[in-house]
Amino acid sequence: MKKTISGIRGIFGEDLNLKDVLEFCNNFSSLIKTKKCVIGKDTRPSGQMLKDTASATLLKNGIDVFDLHTAPTPVVFRESRKYGAGLVISSSHNPLEWNGMKFIVEGRGINEQELPQIIQHQDILKTKVGVESDLATSYVEDAKKIIGNIENSPKIVVDIGGGAAKGFAPELLKKIGCSVEILNENLSGCTRGPDPTSDNLSGLISSSSERDIGFAFDLDGDRLVVVRNGKKQTPDVTLGLGVAKSLELGYKKFVLSIDTSISVEKFIKEKGGTVQRSKVGEANVIDLMLKNDAQAGGEGSSGGFILPEFNYCRDGILTSGLIASMLGTSEFDEVLNYMESYHQIRDKIKINSDFHDKVIDEIKSKFSKEYSEMISLDGIKGIIDDDSWVLIRKSNTEDIIRVSAESNNVEKCKKIVKDTVELVNQSYEEIR
Missing domain, CATH: 3.40.120.10 (Alpha-D-Glucose-1,6-Bisphosphate, subunit A, domain 3)
Structure with a gap:
């Protein structure tokens, strides 16, 4: 299961179950100051089960739930601006067997300070049971x-x-x-x-x-x-x-x-x-x-x-x-x-998440010898020249390390990615 500011994601029935949905939504209730929450889901087969469990949990904690039923993430975000909070049952682009939740407060996704409040156990003291209502959206007219x-x-x-x-x-x-x-x-x-x-x-x-x-x-x-x-x-x-x-x-x-x-x-x-x-x-x-x-x-x-x-x-x-x-x-x-006129190539390497930080630290020392400028804002980015760069970082949504590179020369870009992927694999072998 992945637990990040991008949301909770897992394979339903394996590492993501209804008890997890109940726990995370119970915790999310404490962040909903308005006591109102918009909810919607994508079209995944497991979506209705997760949405029903999430809605029941929010209602139990005194949150009024406004149901958009099947609705895109941007529609739930848009409506949550009016009500104060939102919940999307989705794992976005992941395969169909996956599902998850995206948490919205004050019209935006949760940040790094709010994530621990959702994934760490806490007790919620309810004052009343919430009310559930269907919600019609003005998204299309607003966008027009x-x-x-x-x-x-x-x-x-x-x-x-x-x-x-x-x-x-x-x-x-x-x-x-x-x-x-x-x-x-x-x-x-x-x-x-x-x-x-x-x-x-x-x-x-x-x-x-x-x-x-x-x-x-x-x-x-x-x-x-x-x-x-x-x-x-x-x-x-x-x-x-x-x-x-x-x-x-x-x-x-x-x-x-x-x-x-x-x-x-x-x-x-x-x-x-x-x-x-x-x-x-x-x-x-x-x-x-x-x-x-x-x-x-x-x-x-x-x-x-x-x-x-x-x-x-x-x-x-x-x-x-x-x-x-x-x-x-x-x-x-x-x-x-x-x-x-620019060419960007993105690749990914399946690596056990327990080793992600160690691999990136190992790469950092090797990048420092090869590139004159490094940026460690998110993973490690090596600046090659004015038109070329390479970035390695651990994924927020999958058990992988991502490699991205760009250049205004496609062959140069391919070589950068090939060499970096080999470097990541080599570093992984060395620390295992």
């Missing part, structure tokens, strides 16, 4: 106000991936003026996996060949992948397009995760904006945004564009509308060409 109307009626293919974006992403795109075709609307018979960043999206690539653009979502609707001209774009391109639109709207102050492409940072600075870097993870990006009053940003590894005035989370649905509004403009082509 941010995006506006599109005049040229772009043709768009949307791959739902059988997830919770069904009924939300297509509706928003239609309402702002797009012509929409839908793929993989339901989980039954879905032709791709839950994570569009790792799937080849062959169906979407084929269907979008005669359309202006294709969008693919993960199971809970916070991740977005773009397909353009028969090519699956990197997650950093999704973020870069969202950033370009926010620059167009006049925003200048950005926060990016440390693993986000240097191309996004350079594009922002060329347009007169400023950039600060955070640890990887949506909650870390949001935390730095709130501390510094940043106007936009996100993390490249998940294609997660964040617009704080609308939502304190990655919002793939809103981002799809913002990108659609740029189609046919010179800004869209400019940012796509700019981002495509």
Whole structure:
């Protein structure tokens, strides 16, 4: 089971059980000052059982529960701003046998100070039993106000991936003026996996060949992948397009995760904006945004564009509308060409989590001899030159160590990743 600020995640029936849901939701109740909580789930088979257990626990502790039923993560985040707290039953892009919970307070994900209050046992003294109500959301109308109307009626293919974006992403795109075709609307018979960043999206690539653009979502609707001209774009391109639109709207102050492409940072600075870097993870990006009053940003590894005035989370649905509004403009082509001139490769190595810190410490000493500049904000990042870097860090969501690298030369990028993966494996063998 993974217990991080990204949420609780595990394989349901193995290392995540209903008693765990009861325990964590019991603890979460103490963080809900308003005594009100919005709840929603994605489309995983185990989702209803977990949601019923979570709701019952919150109700027992005097929390009024507002049920969105099946709803994307961004919708739960949006509504939680009105009620004070939220809970998403999801493990986002993980395989179907996984499930989990994302905890929301004051419209944002929990931070590192609040996590221990959820994962460490505590007793809750209830004053009364809460009340459960169904909740209708104004998410689509609220998002439309941010995006506006599109005049040229772009043709768009949307791959739902059988997830919770069904009924939300297509509706928003239609309402702002797009012509929409839908793929993989339901989980039954879905032709791709839950994570569009790792799937080849062959169906979407084929269907979008005669359309202006294709969008693919993960199971809970916070991740977005773009397909353009028969090519699956990197997650950093999704973020870069969202950033370009926010620059167009006049925003200048950005926060990016440390693993986000240097191309996004350079594009922002060329347009007169400023950039600060955070640890990887949506909650870390949001935390730095709130501390510094940043106007936009996100993390490249998940294609997660964040617009704080609308939502304190990655919002793939809103981002799809913002990108659609740029189609046919010179800004869209400019940012796509700019981002495509850089090459980023992400790899992962399965390593027992008990050894993660030791492996990273071992790598740190080796990096110090090879690179003139190192950044230890999150894992170890070695700066190779103005256009190239490498980062190793332990995952917040899986039992792996991640290796990311970038360069404006694709062969150079491949070599950096290959050499670093070998170095990680070698270090793991040495300390075991």
